[in-house]
Amino acid sequence: MMLLIKMPMISLKTLFEDNLTQLRQNIERGFPRTKKRQKISNTVSISNIRYTAYPMQHAVQVEASARGSTGNYEPIILFTDVEFQEADTPNVITFKAINGEEYHVSPVSRRMNNVEMSCDCMDYQWRFASQNYQKDTQFGQPPPPYQRKTPLPPAGRPYANPMEVSGMCKHMVRFADQLQQVGLLIP
Ligand SMILES: [Zn+2]
Numbered sequence: 001m002m003l004l005i006k007m008p009m010i011s012l013k014t015l016f017e018d019n020l021t022q023l024r025q026n027i028e029r030g031f032p033r034t035k036k037r038q039k040i041s042n043t044v045s046i047s048n049i050r051y052t053a054y055p056m057q058h059a060v061q062v063e064a065s066a067r068g069s070t071g072n073y074e075p076i077i078l079f080t081d082v083e084f085q086e087a088d089t090p091n092v093i094t095f096k097a098i099n100g101e102e103y104h105v106s107p108v109s110r111r112m113n114n115v116e117m118s119c120d121c122m123d124y125q126w127r128f129a130s131q132n133y134q135k136d137t138q139f140g141q142p143p144p145p146y147q148r149k150t151p152l153p154p155a156g157r158p159y160a161n162p163m164e165v166s167g168m169c170k171h172m173v174r175f176a177d178q179l180q181q182v183g184l185l186i187p
Helices: 012-016 020-030 036-043 122-134 170-181
Strands: 045-054 059-068 071-073 076-079 093-096 102-105 115-118
Touching: 020 036, 020 115, 020 170, 036 170, 045 093, 045 102, 045 170, 059 170, 076 170, 115 122, 122 170
Parallel strands: none
Antiparallel strands: 045 059, 059 071, 059 076, 076 115, 093 102
């Protein structure tokens, strides 16, 4: 008699991608001497959140305008493996997408759902875009290849991301916290 074991529907690709919990832990691990990103994320204000729903692909793309001390940026997060629901019930989140339609989804988990992201700020582009791209966590175009303009440390400038962690900028930290406040994201 064959023993049937029910396996969770997680693809191999999924296992090697990053979720928001990992990315947040990575910035603690990769930059142990600064809590700047986490601390000053409170000074970033998020507005104009736009949702795009891809029910067939089980994905939701969320964009926002982020205003911080260094300028205005447009962070984007694409959540994958999102469960779309037929109706509005107490356990689902309803949002209006940019096409004018309402969609209902189960809350997205920081720990379980994989993400792809991008932010046009220097911190993200300079320190994380390449690393995130290698982890299938970069949204959209791959970043241009990095070319060091000074000699290797200690003679030249220190490495931008010495431990080569994937990660997130302060805009993304704040954006994720905001999405948790509105209920789309859960821990
Ligand atoms: Zn940013």
